[in-house]
Amino acid sequence: MGSHGDVLADRQPPDRLRKLGVEVRPHLPQPGDIVVRRIPFDFPDDVEPHWKSDEPEWSHMVNGASLTMPYLEPFLIDSMREAMHLVEDSRIRQDARGFMAQEGQHFRIHRRYNELLKAKGYPELALIEEEMQKSYDRMRDRRSLAFRMAYSVGFESMTLGLTSWLVEERRDLFCNADPRVSSFILWHMVEETEHKRVAFDVYQAACPGYWMRAVGVFAGSLDVMRWSRRGYIAMLKKDGLWTDWRSRLRLWRRGIQFIRHVMPFLLRSALPGHDPSREPDPAWVREWIEGYALAGPTDAVRLVDTSSPEMPPPYSAPTTQHDRPTLHSP
Ligand SMILES: [Fe+2]
Numbered sequence: 001m002g003s004h005g006d007v008l009a010d011r012q013p014p015d016r017l018r019k020l021g022v023e024v025r026p027h028l029p030q031p032g033d034i035v036v037r038r039i040p041f042d043f044p045d046d047v048e049p050h051w052k053s054d055e056p057e058w059s060h061m062v063n064g065a066s067l068t069m070p071y072l073e074p075f076l077i078d079s080m081r082e083a084m085h086l087v088e089d090s091r092i093r094q095d096a097r098g099f100m101a102q103e104g105q106h107f108r109i110h111r112r113y114n115e116l117l118k119a120k121g122y123p124e125l126a127l128i129e130e131e132m133q134k135s136y137d138r139m140r141d142r143r144s145l146a147f148r149m150a151y152s153v154g155f156e157s158m159t160l161g162l163t164s165w166l167v168e169e170r171r172d173l174f175c176n177a178d179p180r181v182s183s184f185i186l187w188h189m190v191e192e193t194e195h196k197r198v199a200f201d202v203y204q205a206a207c208p209g210y211w212m213r214a215v216g217v218f219a220g221s222l223d224v225m226r227w228s229r230r231g232y233i234a235m236l237k238k239d240g241l242w243t244d245w246r247s248r249l250r251l252w253r254r255g256i257q258f259i260r261h262v263m264p265f266l267l268r269s270a271l272p273g274h275d276p277s278r279e280p281d282p283a284w285v286r287e288w289i290e291g292y293a294l295a296g297p298t299d300a301v302r303l304v305d306t307s308s309p310e311m312p313p314p315y316s317a318p319t320t321q322h323d324r325p326t327l328h329s330p
């Protein structure tokens with residue numbers, strides 16, 4: 001059984017090992033373990049920017065967030081790498097390496113998805129990308145490490161609220177949506193849950209201070225929201241929907257839902273004494289993580305069934321302790 005804070009890499013697919021006559025007993029990651037997965041998400045030409053065809057507004061809200069990732073996540077990685085030099089605790093340093101490896105996977109896949117968006121009718125997004133690159137470069141040059149880490153902690157606390165919303169309301173948000181995009185977004189949220197405490201732990205170890213952390217909660221989350229908004233406005237304008245009042249109502253409805261879910265997380269994380277490790281992991285996320293560990297990495301991506309009423313995790317785990325295979329350390 002893994003100790004708290006293990007960083008695990010994808011191992012040989014169990015099927016291949018079984019063929020070699022090796023007995024395979026999977027290690028189930030525990031809360032706090034960080035698993036670096038290389039899932040070959042693919043976005044062939046038939047993936048459409050309106051991946052939820054009845055809701056272009058919601059599709060573009062997610063597309064706008066995706067647009068920020070190849071600029072935001074390298075910034076998080078660079079800040080973490082710099083802060084690690086100030087951290088002596090070996091567990092936190094190991095977690096930081098897991099965080100950087102996971103974020104590295106995320107932004108690379110988002111970049112491929114964003115290329116598809118630009119190729120499929122929204123080349124003007126490239127201008128916003130240029131501005132984002134400049135903005136993050138300026139922050140790297142001009143802002144203190146404490147601010148940059150506080151920004152990272154702030155953004156990471158927003159992702160916890162976002163995960164809770166996307167998972168709890170998945171039947172509404174992803175109903176009959178393209179399973180390839182839905183599965184990719186939900187995978188990202190699963191891994192955000194796994195490394196939820198890492199930026200906070202590194203901040204506390206490298207450059208502790210309450211007020212800067214409180215500022216970072218809003219600086220990080222509002223900045224990413226602002227860039228995402230730039231992206232979805234550009235796409236809705238291109239669609240001719242930006243001035244359509246029915247479209248605007250649908251957009252506001254999703255925006256209000258987002259704020260309603262995320263705000264309590266942001267407010268809690270701005271309090272003194274906050275500790276993100278106390279935020280519970282959604283059961284759906286734990287099932288995804290355990291199911292993936294039991295399935296092992298495969299060449300084929302398993303997709304969320306977005307036509308199913310319950311929309312279970314694509315990787316499912318036995319539901320009772322009794323049914324679980326024997327566990328042992330890898
Ligand atoms: Fe990420």
Ligand SMILES: [Fe+2]
Binds near residue numbers: 159
């Ligand atoms: Fe993250």
